[in-house]
Amino acid sequence: MSSRKLIGKVSATEKYPSSCDEFQFWLSDDTILSPFDIVLVENKTDNSITYGVVQDIFHITDGTGHISNYVSSDFGNVDTIPMTRRLSLSYAKVSVVHNTKENFMPVFEGSAVYTANEEDIQVALGLDHIDEKTAIPAGLMKTGNNVSVPIKYNGDFLIGPEGAHMNISGISGLATKTSYVMFLLKAIQDKCKDDVAIIVMNVKGDDLLHVHQPNEKITEAQRKEWDDLGVPCAPFENVKYLYPYRKQKDKLYANTALPIEDLEEQFASKQASNFVYTFEHDIDKVDMLFANVEDPNYTIESILN
Numbered sequence: 001m002s003s004r005k006l007i008g009k010v011s012a013t014e015k016y017p018s019s020c021d022e023f024q025f026w027l028s029d030d031t032i033l034s035p036f037d038i039v040l041v042e043n044k045t046d047n048s049i050t051y052g053v054v055q056d057i058f059h060i061t062d063g064t065g066h067i068s069n070y071v072s073s074d075f076g077n078v079d080t081i082p083m084t085r086r087l088s089l090s091y092a093k094v095s096v097v098h099n100t101k102e103n104f105m106p107v108f109e110g111s112a113v114y115t116a117n118e119e120d121i122q123v124a125l126g127l128d129h130i131d132e133k134t135a136i137p138a139g140l141m142k143t144g145n146n147v148s149v150p151i152k153y154n155g156d157f158l159i160g161p162e163g164a165h166m167n168i169s170g171i172s173g174l175a176t177k178t179s180y181v182m183f184l185l186k187a188i189q190d191k192c193k194d195d196v197a198i199i200v201m202n203v204k205g206d207d208l209l210h211v212h213q214p215n216e217k218i219t220e221a222q223r224k225e226w227d228d229l230g231v232p233c234a235p236f237e238n239v240k241y242l243y244p245y246r247k248q249k250d251k252l253y254a255n256t257a258l259p260i261e262d263l264e265e266q267f268a269s270k271q272a273s274n275f276v277y278t279f280e281h282d283i284d285k286v287d288m289l290f291a292n293v294e295d296p297n298y299t300i301e302s303i304l305n
Contacts, residue, residue, distance in 0.1 A: 004114040005145060007031040010041060010107050011091060018106035023052065025113045026091045033057055033092060034144035038116040038124050041107045048101035051116065051124035052094035061088040098124050121149045130154055137187045137229040139180075150229050159188060159196060178204060182211065187231045198236075206258045212239040212271065241266055245276040 008027040012018040023041075027033060037054045063069045063086055074080040096104065100123065121141060122128045127149075134155030141149045156162045166184075170177050185198050202208045212235050226233035246255035252263055253274050266272035290300050 004040070004117055004120070006112055006114055007033065007039070008092075008113045010109055010111040010113060012106070012109040018109070020096065020104040020106055022055075022093065022095050023107050024091055024093050026089050027057075029090075031090075032144050037143045037145070038097075038121050039092075039094060040114050040116050040120055040124070041111045042114075043099075043103060043105075043107065043111070045105070046101055046103055048099050048103045049120075049123075050096060050103075050107055051098040051120065052096045053124075054092050055095050056093045057090060058092070059088065059090045061086040098126070115143070115145045116147070118147055118149050121147070125151070127152060131156075136184070136191055137231050138184070140225055140228060148228065155191070159192070178207070182208075183231075186236060187229070189236060190231055206256070206262075209241060209256070209258045209262070211236045239271060241272040242275050243272060245274045 006028075008025045008031065010018060010023055010025045012023070016024055018024070025039075033054060035054055035056065039052055039054060041050045041052075042048075043050060061069070063072075069086075070076055072082050072086070116124060119128075121143075130152055131154070135152040136155045136158055138151045138153045141151050143149075154162075158164065158166060168177050168180065185200075188196055189198060200208055200211075214235050218233060223233045243254035243256045245253055247253065248255075251260060252267055252272075254263060254272070256263065258266075263272065287304055290304070293300060295301055
């Protein structure tokens with residue numbers, strides 16, 4: 001367990017006062033901090049601890065503008081060392097996330113600010129109250145002071161019986177959203193075993209048609225991160241692929257972008273099957289597909305009829 005480190009003091013000014021939601025503090029010159037790091041302030045009034053998440057980090061000087069800084073370097077000579085070093089400091093803006101005694105009074109000017117250790121981060125994020133029986137590994141939180149803490153989801157809200165959902169957003173094409181979903185599904189499979197069945201609707205070409213195979217590109221450092229999370233760095237188990245039927249014998253009647261060699265291997269090992277939609281069997285279900293779709297002009301209704 002790493003110890004806390006004093007990195008600065010709260011700075012409350014007339015223009016930027018501390019509030020119950022946020023505060024600012026100046027940093028010592030040797031401090032290395034990152035956005036989203038967690039810091040803490042010890043409140044002497046009731047011996048409580050206020051935790052906050054670093055939102056932004058700034059560096060300011062006593063220069064009145066960029067022109068004055070330019071002039072002080074001999075009118076833009078990059079090799080010039082100024083005769084007098086400007087007064088400067090770095091400071092951070094912090095959003096308050098938790099107080100150990102539900103005391104959300106603003107932190108006082110001059111209060112010492114410390115980095116959070118592993119236990120502090122778990123308390124700040126509410127991870128100390130998660131039931132380990134249902135907890136699902138979510139990832140590692142790495143801070144600027146080299147602290148790495150496993151983050152876990154409450155399984156009741158991720159896979160039921162509570163909310164049972166998750167939204168993931170981001171830029172398309174960066175191989176991040178799908179990769180994280182697959183990691184999370186692997187963590188769920190490892191934790192819940194046969195209590196949970198996973199259904200994946202593949203819209204990624206053949207990317208998701210190899211989940212039963214090991215990833216040879218994973219590095220030792222990445223394997224260690226999986227170990228730190230308690231999730232085996234291994235392929236999915238008990239995988240079954242279902243391919244829509246296509247009248248094409250040389251592709252084993254499977255409508256898929258998967259190379260024929262891989263397809264033959266899956267069918268040979270009884271990991272793959274074809275499925276067929278028939279008109280007689282599914283005509284009564286078509287209207288259910290559009291049950292919640294707005295149809296002010298009755299266009300869809302007329303098509304169904």
